[in-house]
Amino acid sequence: MQGNLLSKVVRHTIIWLIWIGTTQGVFYYMTREIDILSTLTNYTSSISWFYFCHFALFNGIFSNKEIRIKRFVLLVLCFPFFHFCRVIPVVIVSNYELTVEQFTYRSDISFSLSFFMQYAIFAIGYSYFVYSLERQKRIQELELNNRQLEIQQLHTEYNFLKAQVNPHFLYNTLNTLFSHAQYYSEELADNILKLSEIMRYSIEGLDKDNGMVNLKQEVHHLQNLVDIHQLRFSNELQIDFAVTGPVGDFTIPPLVFITFVENALKYGELKNSSHPLVIRLDAYQDRIRFYCRNKKKKKVFEKSSGIGIQNVLKRLDVSYKGKYEVTTNNEDEFYTLELTLYV
Numbered sequence: 001m002q003g004n005l006l007s008k009v010v011r012h013t014i015i016w017l018i019w020i021g022t023t024q025g026v027f028y029y030m031t032r033e034i035d036i037l038s039t040l041t042n043y044t045s046s047i048s049w050f051y052f053c054h055f056a057l058f059n060g061i062f063s064n065k066e067i068r069i070k071r072f073v074l075l076v077l078c079f080p081f082f083h084f085c086r087v088i089p090v091v092i093v094s095n096y097e098l099t100v101e102q103f104t105y106r107s108d109i110s111f112s113l114s115f116f117m118q119y120a121i122f123a124i125g126y127s128y129f130v131y132s133l134e135r136q137k138r139i140q141e142l143e144l145n146n147r148q149l150e151i152q153q154l155h156t157e158y159n160f161l162k163a164q165v166n167p168h169f170l171y172n173t174l175n176t177l178f179s180h181a182q183y184y185s186e187e188l189a190d191n192i193l194k195l196s197e198i199m200r201y202s203i204e205g206l207d208k209d210n211g212m213v214n215l216k217q218e219v220h221h222l223q224n225l226v227d228i229h230q231l232r233f234s235n236e237l238q239i240d241f242a243v244t245g246p247v248g249d250f251t252i253p254p255l256v257f258i259t260f261v262e263n264a265l266k267y268g269e270l271k272n273s274s275h276p277l278v279i280r281l282d283a284y285q286d287r288i289r290f291y292c293r294n295k296k297k298k299k300v301f302e303k304s305s306g307i308g309i310q311n312v313l314k315r316l317d318v319s320y321k322g323k324y325e326v327t328t329n330n331e332d333e334f335y336t337l338e339l340t341l342y343v
Contacts, residue, residue: 016047037090042111045086046119052078052261053123054130062131075120083112174199191231195222201254212319214252215288218248219281222258226279229265238276250343252288255313257281259308259338261291268294268335275334290339296332316341 019045028034037325061068174196181189193250201213201221222242230237260280270277272295280291316324320341329336 010124017044033094037243041086041089044089045082046115048085049082049116050119050126053120056122056125058127059283079113079116083109086112086115106107119247150206183205188229191228195228198224198228198258213254214248215250215252215283216248217260218252218254218257219243222261222279225261225265233271236272237270237272240272240276241279243281243283247281250283251286252341253312253319255310256291256339258314259341263309264292264335266296267297269297270294287343288341290341291327291337293334293336296335 020039024034024039053075057071057078061071084103087108174192177195179193180190181192198221201217226239226241230239264277264279268277269275275295277295278291278293280289282289282291313326316326323342325338325340327336327338
């Protein structure tokens with residue numbers, strides 16, 4: 001940052017030295033004389049005026065139409081101050097008597113006006129040049145971001161298509177297994193059907209118009225998930241699952257609560273009757289509250305990547321930007337997650 005500022009100061013200094021040297025060289029060639037005091041006074045006040053215009057008067061006028069007229073009115077009102085700043089050093093150094101007449105000579109006013117207008121025009125040209133460069137840079141950054149988003153979207157679509165293959169295959173296979181399992185075990189067939197419903201929900205349950213599903217569907221398949229795990233562990237899992245409120249009145253992104261519960265089922269110690277897996281889903285008029293608390297396994301052979309939960313949070317950012325809260329408490333023995341969606 002400091003290096004860029006120093007480089008800019010050096011460039012501006014060189015340009016001003018070239019400009020002053022050129023104009024004074026032409027003036028000396030024509031008159032064969034140079035007034036050092038007049039030169040310092042004119043260029044000091046004019047260059048200061050240039051930077052005041054650039055950084056203050058012309059800042060933002062190209063992107064904001066409302067302030068243009070106000071700034072140009074202010075520009076005109078600044079002339080008396082500029083004229084005073086240009087003349088006062090000459091009056092003081094030359095030991096002239098400080099009178100009103102010293103500031104009202106027509107020739108001095110005309111001279112001040114020429115410098116005033118000239119450097120104001122320089123400033124507006126330079127300001128527009130800087131604005132154009134910044135705008136072009138923003139356009140390039142926007143195009144780059146759009147390109148990156150397009151590439152990311154292509155990867156997402158590609159990964160989604162790849163993910164579709166196995167679920168569809170598994171869904172069809174489960175239907176076949178269900179038809180055969182009915183002859184051997186109603187409980188087994190019922191759970192295969194529940195698993196098949198979850199697979200169908202994950203593939204086809206999405207409302208394509210707004211990317212949401214009815215909360216009642218999520219609750220139904222959440223119960224299916226719990227039932228399937230109970231079958232796996234011979235109904236030994238201690239799960240306290242309760243739902244309250246008009247869940248059918250709300251829509252949510254699919255698989256949100258299912259992802260959190262899957263995480264608890266995978267990494268929780270669920271056979272302790274003193275510390276069951278607690279799942280609460282409460283639907284209120286203006287919000288949905290989800291609560292999940294589980295005792296943690298002492299030994300976990302497979303560490304969580306956190307990808308599933310990260311994906312859920314990204315989807316919540318899209319659907320509930322600034323309108324949801326997630327609170328987690330990762331204690332030594334217990335893990336608690338609370339999610340509130342404001343609807």
